[in-house]
Amino acid sequence: MVKAIESFGIPVVHICTIVPISQTVGANRIVPAVAIPHPLGDPAKTPEEEKAIRRAILEKALKALQTPISEQTVF
Amino acid sequence: MRLELIKAHVKGVAWGCKTELLKDGTLQVSKEDLLSQIEDHEFFKSVDADMARPGENTRIVPVKDVIEPRCKAEGEGEVFPGLISDVTSVGSGKTFVLDGAAVVTCGRIVGFQEGIIDMSGKGAEYTPFSGTMNVVLVFEPKNGIEAHAYEKACRIAGLKAAVYIAKSVYEAGAQADEVKVYDMPAFAESMNAYPGLPKVAYLYMLQTQGLLHDTYVYGIDAKKILPTIIHPNETMDGAIVSGNCVSACDKNSTYMHQNNPVIRSLYDRHGKDVNFVGVIITNENVTLADKRRSSSYAVKIARMLGVDGLIISEEGFGNPDADLIMNCRAAERAGIKTTLITDEYAGRDGASQSLADAASEADAVVSAGNANMMIDLPKMEKIIGFTDYVDIIAGGFAGSLKPDGSIEVELQAITGSTCELGFNKLGAETW
């Protein structure tokens, strides 16, 4: 899916837990996530902490989208 | 190490008062003597023997193992070392072979056991043992026998029967119709032979998951070994014995181990296209740590040998697919080129993924066929063994036994049909 969207020339950042899987499906900009059942959160933390984690991941994702790359890159 | 296989060709099989090979090539067997050799009152309620010949309207089910009658004629040790003879290493001298004959054991270790040999009809096209003159042993266990002990009793009885027949015939003065010589020198010599040819070894995977899934090397349960080197000639003397009773289509019966076709093919091309330098045996265990250990160790041996290429054969499906792919990947990453032999479980429609694992390194694969293919087996006039298990054998399902006596099963139920040693011509392609 990542590949097919990116083939339209729109940059895609893939936020996912299992980076090697993302690499095999052909994502180019990859941002690692927290855990499979909660990629952008952590139920063990307080809601405020959790949101901070989510924001950090998304900020990294925005940065990835602005970074020129020539091959698969994990941010 | 040099081994001569002295082969007498068997063209028929019949009961008689003495076990010997008649002039016309008929293997005559004394039923009384045979049964007295394998009697075991501790485990068997009854043991019976029967015969099945190519073309007959006969079905054997459930088959546990198939063994080729062989015995040593000259040289150290005796066949099937560590199980019915001493543990001395074998593989040199001369070995007498009843080529074209087989001992088939038929015994129910557990209620869901499988394994069909049809001597004629559609099913006969898929099992190599429809072409052999078969002496069939049928066991019934005593009540309350422990499963592991009973499996062993059946296994040993089959080996004893095979050696008894070969030995009796040999001692009765049978002549060789054909002599085959297999010779592989010491490493010091073989490594320098044929400098222009690529050095090739064979990585021989053995099924070793536990009860009904075991293989024995010199009597040792192979799940407990580290991968090791074995001389190809040792396999011809029965150093590797099957204790595997499940997945009839792709288990390697003892007969296949004695006649390993990969070893035969590598010997055939030795000195012409390849320099065949050795055989590494490895296992297929249940835990991931064992898998990693064995895979890494086996490939390390291949690297120590400095081989350029490796043929890897699998036994079984599912669990060992992971071992197969792991072995392939490790070897390819070490710069050793591989070719794999496996069978497929692509579903009855052939549309599912064939293996439980995959790797881009596995770019040279020989397929022994899709084991899920359905086939119709006609009703047989004669049944040796127990048919009431047919409904539940692997590949069968409720109703697979039709009112007219024919059965519809997956190829998986047929003994040796998708042998992953590459015994058969069956394969698969993408449509």
Add this chain to the structure above:
Amino acid sequence: MTYRIVHYINQFFAGIGGEEKAGIKPESRIGAVGPGMAFKAAFGGDADIVGTVICGDGYFAENMEEATDAVIKLISEFKPDAVIAGPAFNAGRYGTACGAVCEAVAKRIGVPVVTGMYRENPGVDMYRKSVYIVETSDSARGIKDAVQAMSRLILKMLNLGTVGSPAEDGYIERGVRVNRFYDAPGSERAVDMLVKKLRGEPFRTEYPMPNFDRVPPAEPVKDIKNATIALVTSGGIVPKGNPDHIEASSATKFGTYCIAGVESADEVSYATAHGGYDPTYANSDPNRVLPIDVLREMERAGEFKKLYDYFSTTVGNGTPVANAKKFGTEIGERLKKDGVDAVILTST
């Protein structure tokens, strides 16, 4: 008897017009039109083109469900014994339409279908499993061969009810494994293959492994403060009740839902349809998979200009590669049209 065959073609091959006419709705004509004449000739007396159904490629692509329904209705009015579509050569939308029509005919009318495409036509990956696609050249210059191969195959299906191997019958492999006997036993084939591999000679594996292709990275976003960003997930977050019934695994569809004015993917309105993980955490706070709450904060803070008004979602659990590709293509097409600058795709 003469078989009744219906032919599906696009506006271009019907002679109606090019891209400017791609929006025309399904319509039918009695008898053969355009390439149908060549088919008619190739069938000899065995079959006849009794009708032709035409649809604009653009209309079909944008209204797939309605278009398919309408085309099927028009086709069935001719009471066909079989249906042929195309050939589409390398035309992507036409190929997709031919594949979709054939698949629907096979399912709903239950008669033999054949289409033809160039191997790299995107329709091939999407429909090769369910439809026999004859391999053609990449342009209409190959029409003669395509017509021959397609008519031979459809007549074989009608006469014999069976289809041979891809090599025999000229269609693109459907990915089905079929047993066959080789001339040599497996062990010899293995040694042969290894010898070739060691010599660096070409060899053919008997079981090709699944392959992984790549797309070059897209240009980065230059001006993030003015960018519209779309949110896509394979984590299966859907409006509660899963209105489009996206499957928990092996999804055959994706959903696109409006989030204009939505401040947070809260547990009241959203839940996961994904069967590939323990849903407890995603259900108690769907933002953990679909982070609308924080994205809204960032949007307000001006870190980017706008969160696109729709998010697309599917379940990436055992979903066939061809489906995932199809979803991605459809999503990408829409995002491109709506001027989206970048995509955040979340997976579990």
Add this chain to the structure above:
Amino acid sequence: MSLSSFSYHCISNNPHLRGRVAHLELIDGNALDVLTASRDRIHCGWRLISSPFYGNFKPDQQPYRTIVLYEDRSADMASVDLESLKLIEDAMMSYGNSRALRLPDDFPRRIDMDFRFVDFALMEDTFRECGILGSHAERVLGR
């Protein structure tokens, strides 16, 4: 809970394991349910000790599945073991695609008991190595 930072667990639908295996979670369901429960733990950082494909049985043949897993409580929850994940997903795919999963007690009693026994026998060494094998099991088949 033990004082050490790690422990071994068994997830199974095989009643034969009851009383014979420690740290046992007995699932009331089919083989796929066992795999699903195992997968959820793997998502939380547990690792597979045994292969989910053990035994040459097809999904529509053997009703029982037993999985041995390792939990390291000192490890970061998010660190998913890839090998475990891949194996369990492949197994679930294979079981999920199967025509009809056999249910426990699906077969005639004697055969069902054999399936239970063989399932146990194939895992016995692994239980022992992981220190979760309880009292010695009688090894007589259900005939």
